[in-house]
Amino acid sequence: MIRALYPGTFDPIHNGHIDIAQRAASIFDELVIGVYDAPPKKLLFNTAERVALVRGALAHLSNCSIVPFVGLTVECARTIDARVIVRGLRNLADFEFESQIGLANRKMAPEIELCCLISSTEYIYLSSTIVKEVAGLHGDISSWVQPAIAQAMAQRLAENRADLPGTNPPAKKSVTKTRSKLTHHG
Numbered sequence: 001m002i003r004a005l006y007p008g009t010f011d012p013i014h015n016g017h018i019d020i021a022q023r024a025a026s027i028f029d030e031l032v033i034g035v036y037d038a039p040p041k042k043l044l045f046n047t048a049e050r051v052a053l054v055r056g057a058l059a060h061l062s063n064c065s066i067v068p069f070v071g072l073t074v075e076c077a078r079t080i081d082a083r084v085i086v087r088g089l090r091n092l093a094d095f096e097f098e099s100q101i102g103l104a105n106r107k108m109a110p111e112i113e114l115c116c117l118i119s120s121t122e123y124i125y126l127s128s129t130i131v132k133e134v135a136g137l138h139g140d141i142s143s144w145v146q147p148a149i150a151q152a153m154a155q156r157l158a159e160n161r162a163d164l165p166g167t168n169p170p171a172k173k174s175v176t177k178t179r180s181k182l183t184h185h186g
């Protein structure tokens with residue numbers, strides 16, 4: 001019986017993640033999705049929310065479970081008795097990152113193998129950051145995330161806008177200070 005851990009932030013889970021999870025679940029006997037309990041500051045969803053969204057998105061996978069975790073990924077893998085860590089690879093940057101972390105992880109936990117699955121071509125450009133940025137600019141994300149995720153994002157983005165100083169009641173100046181990668185004029 002081989003149990004694999006697929007760790008990530010999943011803020012939020014999108015179709016590229018789901019594709020990797022489905023393929024990993026078909027390779028390994030059990031797949032555990034590890035939702036990294038990162039500081040909530042820069043995240044759209046807190047850990048409990050991300051866990052719930054992942055759980056809903058992967059409910060169709062009968063051999064898949066979800067756990068939040070803190071600290072080292074290899075320690076999480078040891079705790080749940082996983083022999084393999086699964087990651088997705090989209091491009092050379094992912095490869096460089098994963099190979100470096102993978103070698104460090106092997107040094108710390110040589111009994112745990114790394115299994116990188118190449119992204120399916122239709123999701124190769126997709127990241128949680130892109131999904132959040134497009135949703136934040138009122139773009140259509142329906143081909144990138146499940147409807148429940150899109151709905152949760154719309155609700156959270158609306159809450160965040162209402163919380164912005166000067167936007168409640170709606171202010172005329174609602175320009176964000178961060179330069180957008182998706183708008184030519186930033």
Ligand code: ADP
Binds near residue numbers: 016020088119123128
């Ligand atoms: P991180 O782990 O850096 O916080 P994510 O939670 O977004 O990033 O991603 C978790 C894992 O899913 C990583 O291995 C990442 O490379 C992979 N992944 C993210 N987006 C895609 C995609 N579009 N296709 C395949 N794998 C992906």
